[in-house]
Amino acid sequence: MGLRGCDSKEIDVKSGEKLVIVGCSGSGGPAAMLAKKLMPEVDVTVIRKEEFFIVR
Amino acid sequence: MAGLATGQSIVVADKMLEGAGIGVVKGEVTRIDPVAKNVFVSGGDLFSYDKLYLATGASPIMPPIEGIDLDGVMTLRGLPDAEKIKSRIADKEVVNIVLIGAGFISMEIASLLAENMERKLNITVVEFMNRTLPLMLDKDMADLVQSYLEDKGLGILTNQKAEKLLGRNGKVTGVLLGSGETLDADMVVVNVGARGNVELAEQIGLEMGRFGIKVNKYQETSDPDILAGGDCVEKINFITRKPTPGRLRGPAVMQGRLAAKRLAGYDVEFPGVLDAGGCKMFDMTVSATGLSEEHAAREGFETVSATVDSRSKHAMIPGMKPWKIKLVFDKKTQKLLGGQIVSHAVAPAREIDAVTAFILAGKTIAELTTFTSACNPDISSEPSAEPITIAAEQALQKLHQLGRS
Numbered sequence: 474m475g476l477r478g479c480d481s482k483e484i485d486v487k488s489g490e491k492l493v494i495v496g497c498s499g500s501g502g503p504a505a506m507l508a509k510k511l512m513p514e515v516d517v518t519v520i521r522k523e524e525f526f527i528v529r
Numbered sequence: 530m531a532g533l534a535t536g537q538s539i540v541v542a543d544k545m546l547e548g549a550g551i552g553v554v555k556g557e558v559t560r561i562d563p564v565a566k567n568v569f570v571s572g573g574d575l576f577s578y579d580k581l582y583l584a585t586g587a588s589p590i591m592p593p594i595e596g597i598d599l600d601g602v603m604t605l606r607g608l609p610d611a612e613k614i615k616s617r618i619a620d621k622e623v624v625n626i627v628l629i630g631a632g633f634i635s636m637e638i639a640s641l642l643a644e645n646m647e648r649k650l651n652i653t654v655v656e657f658m659n660r661t662l663p664l665m666l667d668k669d670m671a672d673l674v675q676s677y678l679e680d681k682g683l684g685i686l687t688n689q690k691a692e693k694l695l696g697r698n699g700k701v702t703g704v705l706l707g708s709g710e711t712l713d714a715d716m717v718v719v720n721v722g723a724r725g726n727v728e729l730a731e732q733i734g735l736e737m738g739r740f741g742i743k744v745n746k747y748q749e750t751s752d753p754d755i756l757a758g759g760d761c762v763e764k765i766n767f768i769t770r771k772p773t774p775g776r777l778r779g780p781a782v783m784q785g786r787l788a789a790k791r792l793a794g795y796d797v798e799f800p801g802v803l804d805a806g807g808c809k810m811f812d813m814t815v816s817a818t819g820l821s822e823e824h825a826a827r828e829g830f831e832t833v834s835a836t837v838d839s840r841s842k843h844a845m846i847p848g849m850k851p852w853k854i855k856l857v858f859d860k861k862t863q864k865l866l867g868g869q870i871v872s873h874a875v876a877p878a879r880e881i882d883a884v885t886a887f888i889l890a891g892k893t894i895a896e897l898t899t900f901t902s903a904c905n906p907d908i909s910s911e912p913s914a915e916p917i918t919i920a921a922e923q924a925l926q927k928l929h930q931l932g933r934s
């Protein structure tokens with residue numbers, strides 16, 4: 474598997490599709506919040522092993 | 530840690546996520562099947578995905594020295610670690626504390642413990658390199674920090690390696706240094722760096738770099754349906770364009786938001802990192818961005834630098850505190866490479882963000898000599914003492930003199 478070039482266009486997640494985020498702290502939390510804001514029709518789930526969503 | 534922020538106050542309530550319509554699952558992802566596009570969670574649950582974002586963070590590196598498993602040897606990454614340190618310190622018999630590594634985490638723990646404990650603690654920081662905050666500061670700036678902390682009663686031992694942790698009945702009792710000296714220790718806190726949590730990524734065969742998962746400027750990994758960001762990915766240094774760990778909160782947040790934008794069809798690229806960071810110890814605040822003089826030299830730059838003293842307010846205003854900035858420029862292109870601030874007030878340390886913006890914009894020495902800052906007697910130095918401008922003027926003068934000699 475090679476890294477996809479920066480010109481790849483087929484990355485968008487479509488309405489009704491599922492975005493799963495592993496980890497919900499510094500990066501996963503903001504990713505989830507903005508993904509849901511920009512794509513309300515996308516099903517967003519965060520999975521984290523820490524008890525809480527903490528800010529370090 | 531200090532009791533300044535309670536455990537609950539640093540927790541971002543799941544209600545906020547759930548209120549936004551985000552599903553929150555507590556559990557450890559143990560396996561990913563990138564072909565069937567399934568994520569397996571401990572306890573047996575399975576989640577299917579169309580797109581996956583990996584933000585698994587990093588874990589502290591515990592050096593493989595003898596005694597590292599003794600009771601009383603700790604590190605700090607998350608809330609449970611902070612609770613462990615606090616409960617250990619509640620034991621009145623804990624008096625001698627040794628911190629290994631003089632990065633920002635150790636330095637903040639050391640000062641918070643010294644500042645907030647009712648009883649006197651003997652706190653010593655042991656650092657392998659020749660200075661405190663070695664990834665942020667050059668020796669000349671770090672020396673200011675060291676003497677300030679020594680005046681506050683902390684012991685700082687640089688150029689010293691912790692060879693071995695000593696113990697009795699399974700409990701830590703001391704630290705043997707490379708010099709042969711032994712430090713008494715009832716508690717040892719080790720913070721010498723972190724390693725990305727990349728086991729899941731490795732398991733599914735994502736392309737890896739030296740410092741974590743390899744991603745392109747859009748946070749895309751080598752699997753078209755998997756993006757990644759934060760401490761688990763390798764970053765690119767904005768100046769050197771070389772791979773770097775870049776494990777700080779700013780890049781983690783921005784990469785998360787960038788991945789969301791990418792998935793929503795926006796075309797914004799991640800520019801690379803400058804490792805801009807800050808650290809507060811007692812009433813001293815340190816911030817840094819870009820390359821230090823030492824780092825720049827290691828990267829082959831010939832540099833010209835300037836260090837300037839400034840004031841948090843106009844000189845006649847009560848409460849004025851001193852601060853110092855060092856700027857490092859590339860002699861060849863005259864572009865700004867980095868900045869370091871050591872300040873006795875919090876606000877001036879934020880001037881580092883201006884330095885970051887100037888580096889990102891490719892500003893040169895000459896251009897910075899005409900920088901005009903927002904000025905007010907209560908919130909800034911006099912414009913005539915604005916240290917970025919003065920540092921640039923000094924650098925310009927140095928170059929001018931070199932040109933004439």
Ligand SMILES: Cc1cc2nc3c(=O)[nH]c(=O)nc-3n(C[C@H](O)[C@H](O)[C@H](O)COP(=O)(O)OP(=O)(O)OC[C@H]3O[C@@H](n4cnc5c(N)ncnc54)[C@H](O)[C@@H]3O)c2cc1C
Pocket residue numbers: 495496497498499500501520521522523529556557558559584585586587605606607634726729758759760761776777778779781806807
């Ligand atoms: C004590 C301390 C103080 C810091 N202070 C600063 C600071 O002042 N400024 C700064 O810029 N940076 C600071 N940092 C660094 C900053 O916290 C990190 O760079 C940032 O948190 C990285 O965000 P992340 O989302 O990549 O990783 P993390 O915040 O570590 O989050 C990782 C997430 O992944 C989850 N996870 C991991 N593996 C799995 C799995 N298999 N299954 C499910 N979930 C999983 C974890 O539970 C967690 O939710 C500090 C770090 C520490 C340790």
